[in-house]
Amino acid sequence: MPDTLILIFFIGILATILTYFIPAGTFDSQDVTYLADGVEKTRTVIDPASFAYATDEAGELVYNTVGFFSSGGGIGLMNFPFEGLVSGSKWGSAIGVIMFMLLIGGSFGVVIRTGSIDSGILHLINRTKGSEALFVPVLFALFSLGGAVFGMGEEAVAFAIIIAPLMVRLGYDSITTVMVTYVATQIGFAASWMNPFSVAIAQGIAGIPVLSGMSFRIVMWVGFTLVGIIFTMTYAARIKANPHSSLTYNTDAHFRAQEDTADEQVKQWTLGDTLVMLTVFATTIWVIYGVVAHAWYIPEIASQFFTMGFIVAIIGAVFRLNGMTLNDAADAFKEGAGMMLAPALLVGCAKGVLLILGGGASGEASVLNSILNSAGGFISGLPDVMAAWLMYVFQSVFNFFVTSGSGQAALTMPLLAPLADIAGVSRQVAVLAFQLGDGFTNIVVPTSASLMATLGVCRIDWGVWIKFCGRFIGLLFVLSSAVVIGAHVTGFA
Template sequence: MSSPSHSTSAQAVPRPSRWQVPDTLIIIFFVGLLAAALTYLVPAGSFQTQEISYLADGAEKTRTVIDPSSFAYGVDENGERLYNRVGLFEGGGGVGLLNFPFEGLVSGSKWGSAIGVIMFMLVIGGAFGVVMRTGTIDNGILRLIDKTQGNEALFIPVMFSLFSLGGAVFGMGEEAVAFAIIIAPLMIRLGYDGITTVMVTYVATQVGFAASWMNPFSVAVAQGVAGVPVLSGSSLRIALWVGFTLVGIGFTMWYARGVKAKPERSYSFHSDKHFRDQPVTALKDSRWNLGDSLVMLTVLLTLVWVIWGVVTQGWYIPEIASQFFTMGLVAGIIGIAFRLNDMTVNDAADAFKDGAGIMLPAALLVGCAKGILLLLGGADPSEATVLNSILNSAANTIGGLPEVLSAWFMLMFQSVFNFFVTSGSGQAALTMPLMAPLADLVGVSRQVAVLAFQLGDGFTNVIVPTSASLMATLGVCRVDWADWARFSWRFVLLLMALSSVAVVLAQLLGYQ
């Protein structure tokens, strides 16, 4: 019997593919190229602004919104339409194609994206680095797994429901990052993956955020701007919240069961290696003493304290970051005092730096994503920008459609616009002054216009790389955005299909 020829053997060996999914930073850079190209194709326009008043929680509040009839294109000294064309570089604090990452990273204030969110990520990353250095979380996970005895699946519906409720009641979003740091190792130990962690934390908050009946940052603002009684129409929204939350739980459990049965199915299997490679302490060798109890109590009290502050005191990024820094400081003192994992003062300092360092890749993505918005001129309606022109053109297009189609296109428009302005209250202030009178013109209920806004704004937060909270959560769970997109597009498509049905039915049923 003759042996196979050399050429035949060579042909049988598959050649490794040179194609790789682009890194998230590469994807964002190409989006930046697209944004820069738009500045050559779309003239810049602006709106005039006005102050409006509305009632929320029994108190009169004011907000600056755009005058929808005031749009005008900017003109140069020759009377020609103004194009804010982006060059390669721009000095004097301007934004160019090759300096948009830097400008994005240093933009904003301590109250929001980008610099506020980046510092928030670094501080809580460092704080939890100290907590993890004590070993308390790992030992607690081991005992939790031992106590559950096969009932681990209960974690998914319980946690998803709680985080969804947080998103619905007080607009929880950024806070999910801190919880994801704790939950990610637990999920891996239970046989799930980093993507499951993102689903039960950040995604759950956005499901609640989108279908909320009382969120002060989206529903209340949008209804106030649109002239609809604040927090009205809650019965339908509560039903939607229950329905969408159940859909989210079902989708997450379906995926998680598949991963547990065959870990290689995980879209984050390669990046979960970080958690799988952590040394696993046998239950019999793990410790639990007074120091561990005090560290765990510190973490739990901090989480409760932060939730109380957000709900009752209106805390935001600066206050939340300071509370988590305090948590890390107290946990470090306890760890040193009780010699947890032989912890010293220098060990605590190193743990803080290491924890903050883990956040750096995600922090870079947050800054670059904000830079894309700056390439389009920013979100100031009174400045002549490409973004304002896009907003006005979309409103004019929607205005020429039949009622039901107009309602549906409002949902689609809000979903797309959320890529550029991911802030719920910011998007409401920009779009609702246009959408509300437009709804009157085409026969769409203003309540439906608000519903289209909140569903479009909330659900696309699940996938858009310009969402600082999403990128931060993916960062702490070590899930690359490209892998996340490969997984989540089905879920987003399902949410958008259900949202379309909800908006169309609401319009047909005369939702007021």
């Protein structure tokens, strides 16, 4: 597959071409009232019945054509990335979301540099040896929490290398390893209430309060995590009773021949490690409190996580965690922020495509409004429940082409958010459809580098994985569909 940035550029070319064939149109806005966490709130949305094409003085349709380049702050094909990157304000897309991503990435980069998270997982592995009944569910829950809180995914590859030999020696197989590491992170990623690289970005782009709907999503995360644990434990018990029934029994011979070296890799747990974990936990609780009690938005949330990184840097330097100095903390912050540079560019460039189509203002004549009207006309004949479900199906399919959560949010949410208004679906449900569709399909799509890397270190062929995972992904699809439909029917907003 082409890189996501290349896909966005081709979409930019297509958007430019469309401006020559689709006339500009406008919508009127209306205020709607809804309940959120027991509080009555008001939101301005599109009035789908108010659409009209723009005309000039002669009564001819207006075409807002876009050229190769535009000066004076205008939008053109070759300057849409820059205009997209600098658009908006600190309160939302694109510049606010981009800065939010960089600060969050840098802060968690400092946390990871201390080695406390890695050490904690390795200590857990050692302490649960001989307690197989706890080993699988505790690991699954821990990795799911990592996916939910800070978007853990690629990190599962390193842990799979350590856990796979141990899992096989306990009588399980490498498939169980993939389930408790990578799959668990994606369960948490998809059902998260605060993932800064998925839910927070999508909500920021959709124009709804960041981390809103948290109570619903926490319950959802618990539910999906329990489903994953039960499925994995059932499978693991069957393999332990009959190891030869495993689809990977032959390839697992490699791990059965390895010596257990996990003990040698565990560093001593210190007071500093405890303080780091307490800081992360306290920050999470504090941010949740701020969002619920004081309606914190992007600037405030970013500042709290930056404070977390600052405190963790001091703890790491004082206790010399992982040999850490303040200079190391600064480097870790820059590296963490650097990891977010690529998805940040995607967010900005995707916003640039939106600007080519006329921007997101419903009251200004634009090609985007005309496209939304046509799409709304297609789904207006469908029940709004079906529209909500189709959003989930669309995100699930689209994830095959763009596996980056932030990249997918940048590409799809600018279109789906106003389309949700037209279809009678809340933007919160649109974000829910996005996160579930994006996260769960990461478990099977071969375009996911993290999945293929985890399967590679566990010596599992993708075809074998699909043969095993078919029922599980089918179960997740059915449950996710029920969650999206249920959220819409109950007025989740």
